[in-house]
Amino acid sequence: MAQSRTTEHCVQMPAHGAGQGKTAAPTPEKQLNCFVRCIALIERLGNALGTLAFTWATVVLLGGYPTALSSKDFRYATAIVSLEAARMFSHNNRLDYQLFFRTRGAVRPLGWNGLTVIVCLSNAVLYLFMIRKTYGYGYQTLKHSTRDLEIFKAWALSMIIVPAALGQILSLGALKLLSKRLRRAISLCVPLVAIMLLAPAIPYYYEGVTVVGYTLRNTMAKWIVFLLLFLAVLVLTISRLRYPRITKLTEHALGSKQVFWRRLILNSCMFAVLVMLAFMHADPFYRSVMITYEVYTLVVVTFGNLQIPAAIIRVVLASLRLGSHSYYGDDGHLDKRNPEDKTNLVPSLNIFYGMVLGQGALYIAACMLDIFSFIPQRSLARQGGFAGKWGVECVKLYYAYAFEKYMEGGVVAPKKISLITFAMDSLNSDSTKNQFYGIRMLHSLLQRDLTRTHLLSKLTTSTNTITRLINMLDWTSPRDITIRLFAAKVIAELANSLRVVTVPGTMQVVSALLDYGNQQKRGNPLLDTDDKQEEIHDLILNANVIHGEIQDAVLDTSSLLEPQDRSLQQVHIDEQNNLMLIWWQRISKFWSVPKEEPLTDQDLLPALGMSILDSLTSCDQDNCEEINKASGLISKIIGFTNYSRSDTMYTCAQWRVLVMSSLKLLHSLTSINGEIGITLRHKISKHPFLLRNLAYILVDNMSNTESRKLVAGILRNLAVHENARQAIGRIQVIISRLMHAFLTPEPSNADDDRLLRKISGQALTMLAMDSVNNCLTMLRETGYVFIKELTSIIRVDRYRCVAASLLRSMCLHAQQELEESDQRELSYALREVLERTLIADGAELEIFIGLSSQICKVIPEDFAKELEDGHIKDRFVMRLVDVLNSYTEPSSHCPGIRRVILEQAINMMEHDSRYTNCFIDRHMAEALSMVEETASEAENYSLFLGDVGLMEAREPLSSLMARAKQLLAVR
Incomplete structure (x- = not known):
């Protein structure tokens, strides 16, 4: 089966340190981090000077020269010490420090x-x-x-x-x-x-x-x-x-x-x-x-606070005293009678006022730099893909986060500050606002190649973050619809590497996404009540409601509006040679932010839920087990395949998106290998409305090539089981549309059209296997000369195996219905079949030997004549014996190759005993002994999905060996 799912499909994260020989790409936040570090360093230098000035004033000046200081210096020193004491003590309380002396936000927009x-x-x-x-x-x-x-x-x-x-x-x-x-x-x-x-x-x-x-x-x-x-x-x-x-x-x-x-x-x-x-x-x-x-x-x-006024006071007071130098009072001269009392007073005061002046200057410089922080902030918004109002606010919050981190701990101590860490911390916080911005940042970072891989590795190793994301899917309050939506989008990106057993309840909350806006009435007047219908109707929301709520969001974002950002985005350059407009465009890049992309119909919660489930199936078969156990989940998924549903408030375009999502998910679920794959296919095929819905999609002229391709793939996957094969065959329109797609394809040469044709042929092949009724239905389909069409297609490389397998089934199960013209077409194709048998290998060889065996049975005379006239009898017999000797162990790709060789040999020897001598001369008896010694149960199946065999043959391999030995023994 194409694109089978196995547990090895999980996303493999790069090992730590991989690719160290290559230069790592700079992260988008690197420029802003350097800017913030610079401001933080300036403020910390100012804090250090302030602490030193405080100590100097209290110990050296006020402690050493309490009586020698002039009244003016005493007042100035006391004022500065009091101001610095207020700053130092408020530093221990974060809120107080932000209120009074924080450099970040010292200047606020008017x-x-x-x-x-x-x-x-x-x-x-x-x-x-x-x-x-x-x-x-x-x-x-x-x-x-x-x-x-x-x-x-x-x-x-x-x-x-x-x-x-x-x-x-x-x-x-x-x-x-x-x-x-x-x-x-x-x-x-x-x-x-x-x-x-x-x-x-x-x-x-x-x-x-x-x-x-x-x-x-x-x-x-x-x-x-x-x-x-x-x-x-x-x-x-x-x-x-x-x-x-x-x-x-x-x-x-x-x-x-x-x-x-x-x-x-x-x-x-x-x-x-x-x-x-x-x-x-x-x-x-x-x-x-x-x-x-x-x-x-x-x-x-x-x-924004008292930082700049306090810094100005420091600079003014220090400048006044450093400028006047009148440290000895009004006369300005040293008292000769007590010179020891004022020894080193002048340098002490100069050092003190110099430190105060430096502290104030550093604070002012830091505040001035902070004013221009919008440049690296907007640069980060552009590089990180943070668009619109929320993007501006996200960057502001990250700027504050980085500043606080750099202000903590040692000055030169390495600090791991990144957008990824900030987004995860915000997501795990208790603030709804921070959670909103955290989830939006995670989604944006996952869209960027530079950050996607690293973020995935961080997320998949953080159980707390994954648990929080899963829990967000269960936030059904209207206030949380935005967070829930973007949590679903993030999990859809992570699901390829997510094992749901690690987070209990995951499948239940993902299943609940499929219920959003999709609550159904029973539609039966004997079962419904008016109150129930009205309540459900009030709960139904379509994507337009989601879009409106997201625009309003769950927060008060009035402070995020930036007029300049919006106006600059409206600048259109009509004349590329206009230097003024080009200059203005370049300047505007420093503060413009990307325009936020609107939500699309792909962002519907049910579509995202099915996308998550689709990705989960590719990661781990335990996930498939959980999908199978989830109550009512399969029915919900199949419910979205109904093209003609009228009990929903989704628009037609939105419903088609949901149909496509459900078809993709069903295609993935029916492609799963192993025992769980059998269980899921059985559960899906038993749904009473599935085949009707799939048939409607095939018939609907409005359905696109992609949807018909998915339907054909689902039918192909389901048809590997006998009960589903018979159920599908009873719906004539399905076989008719599949034959139309395979035999009369679209005239275009698009890859999608060619793929649709091949998958439709594969679906017909599976339906024809071991099903007499389906083969007769195909053969009797009006408008086609089926055998002639197949013998023509067998010469096309892309569809050769599909056509050969269908011809084999027709010869095997509908031999009595083959007309003379059909036999003649088989005779015309026989040369091509025999030539492919001589050069093919693996699964293709098994198919063509099986076809040649059935042609030999239907038209034995033509078969013998083709071998003789083509002078390939000895080569053909030798090819059969050599292949029998080479395939000593069964393969899951071609488990029945030795079976079809034995069938071919038996049909040839039963028709003409001369072939027995040919096989004896080529040591067929020894090859049969080897087959008997290495025979396996796996060779009784026509198809393997994983380690599970399907389509068990009616006659065991041991019986075929016994018949072949008996025919050889006659001679």
């Missing part, structure tokens, strides 16, 4: 929410200015009113502190503590509120230092700008409402990049509001204060 915060705060400053103007709070007024001055200072201080606090809240994602619905309401309303806060201040006009009142004069331009901005933000807000009609209008207006256009327009509106706030009034003091405050808030809101 985003639309940051701009909105700046607009709101700038509006507050505008109202403070208006209050000051309204009540005449000039400098002189505040100078003479202590209470008013204190209130004004408190407001000013709060406006300085609030941006920093809000920046930290935004950087920590504190809004995620709120419910999703409340977060959405805030995101919808806040931009609109920020615009509306501008309206009350527009009509005010001033005389001197006071607000006189409202006016429409000289404010028309402001109102026009305000209304345009308000309408733009209002339209954007409405477009985000989840109503079908609004969604359609938005998609029509903004296209597939509507998220990018929304954010671009919103950011532009916020910037326009900031400009309008800065120039709201002509007062120079107001403008300078507002511009300064907007710049201040812009900078502060972008701070």
Whole structure:
């Protein structure tokens, strides 16, 4: 049987160290790892300088010169020591350290929410200015009113502190503590509120230092700008409402990049509001204060934590003291009366401030490098195949993972940090978000040749990871549909090397994949209830639902949107010679990410489940045992072969994919060797609807060559058993379509068409073996002169053996039905048969000797005449005896070769006794003695699948030997 399955088909992983003589291909994450290591090294050097400065200050300065230090140096040293102490102590707590002093994320993207915060705060400053103007709070007024001055200072201080606090809240994602619905309401309303806060201040006009009142004069331009901005933000807000009609209008207006256009327009509106706030009034003091405050808030809101402000404080304090060198107080001279008290004070302070300056500079350098981390991150996304929003987030998480690893342990200690390790760690974590990204990364890495082999070897040796993947297949919650889908895709890649007995319950969860969207009603009014039908109908989901849920995912991925990524992907170069566009394309590669490929119909969960089962059958026969034991699994698989099913919500295209998947799996299952193969074929052939479904596929004009080829292969595999052979033969249309595919092939010379023809012929061959009824059915099929067609095909190398085997079966089982014209065609083909017998070997030789034996029986006179006229009688007899002597042991490829030789010799000697002398002269008696001594049970079978013999002969080999000896003894 073609493509038989054995246990040796398991994927063999390369041994450790194999191919060491070759240069290993660089991993995709190598560039990012080097970048992260550089940043981590700079930060660790800064930490080392900080620790040394802390020790120096506490031991040398504050401990050695407590009274000699000037008050300024004492304050500076104390402030620096306190700052460093806070950093050192927070280092022991990961969350505290990330909040205050982490280099990674020290600068955060501003985003639309940051701009909105700046607009709101700038509006507050505008109202403070208006209050000051309204009540005449000039400098002189505040100078003479202590209470008013204190209130004004408190407001000013709060406006300085609030941006920093809000920046930290935004950087920590504190809004995620709120419910999703409340977060959405805030995101919808806040931009609109920020615009509306501008309206009350527009009509005010001033005389001197006071607000006189409202006016429409000289404010028309402001109102026009305000209304345009308000309408733009209002339209954007409405477009985000989840109503079908609004969604359609938005998609029509903004296209597939509507998220990018929304954010671009919103950011532009916020910037326009900031400009309008800065120039709201002509007062120079107001403008300078507002511009300064907007710049201040812009900078502060972008701070992700206190690392940069703390570093700036270090650099400023150290620079001030190193620049002035006034270490001895106001007079700047050494006290001659107590010189020993200040010995080495200057170099000690220089060393201290130098270390503090170096620490701050290193932190700032690390933070600046971190800003440009998007370049290696996007490079990794491209090289690793991490596409779309999830790809960007995956790389960000890996960047954070690598940074944390490099910050741990020794500086020069080797650290095995890789995408594979990170993906497996993420998969095994307890976080749904990390599991989602871990499974997506594993799937992407398995698609890359550079990482596939190494990843497979890692996965197959990690029992925990394999167990987690298998368990994910059983996550039936709608929230987990994405994880379940990609877990199935990953396991489909691994199944070639997976033994399911190592993970109990594997077959059950894989079988459950076939139920997704495929729950059936009984369709019987005596058995169904309305409630049951409605419940099942609600559970049926097609691939479109899957696709929609995957786009929404199980996470809040709003932070993953990158407008620039999306816009750059839309750049189309219409003129290749345009240098500007070529330059822009090259620059955009530094931050562009691959476009995420959409899911296809091949990604249906039932299709993936059948793909997993197909791969499992090729790895280990224990897997086949588990498939056989799985309750109802075979019936589920066969259920997908029904082309005309109407009780499903899958589309026609999707259902055809499932049909193809089931046919591939059934073809694999029916190809299995050994006892388990017999069991599975029996179980499959007993299904009441299988043959009907296969017949429909053969008849359907819409079915493609691949599906008909698989059906023919399944029928061929099933036909090795007598009961299945007879059952198939009773369906006339199957034999008719197989004969049509074999005898009247498609005119094209495509490989698939030639393969379909050969497999169809093999199926007919198996159906004809030991089946009189099937042979008669083929011979009586209208529209063909079957024997003539076969004698013509026997001259074609590709189909020679198939045609010869069919001719043998026709001569053996339908001899009485052969007409004179059929016998004449056999006579014409006899020369070709005898010539092939003289030169063929192995299984082909067995087939042609068997055919010549049956032709000798059907037309003995023509056979004898061909031997005499062709002067090949002696050669032919000698060939038979030589082959009999050479095949001393039976082979699974040609177990019946000695049997057909004995049948040939018996038929020749029974027809003409002169052949007996020829055999005696060629020492046939000695050859028969040798056959008798080496006879084996295996020679009683026509076919072997593995170590199991099939199609047992009706007459044992011992009986044939006895007949041959008797004929030889007569002479």
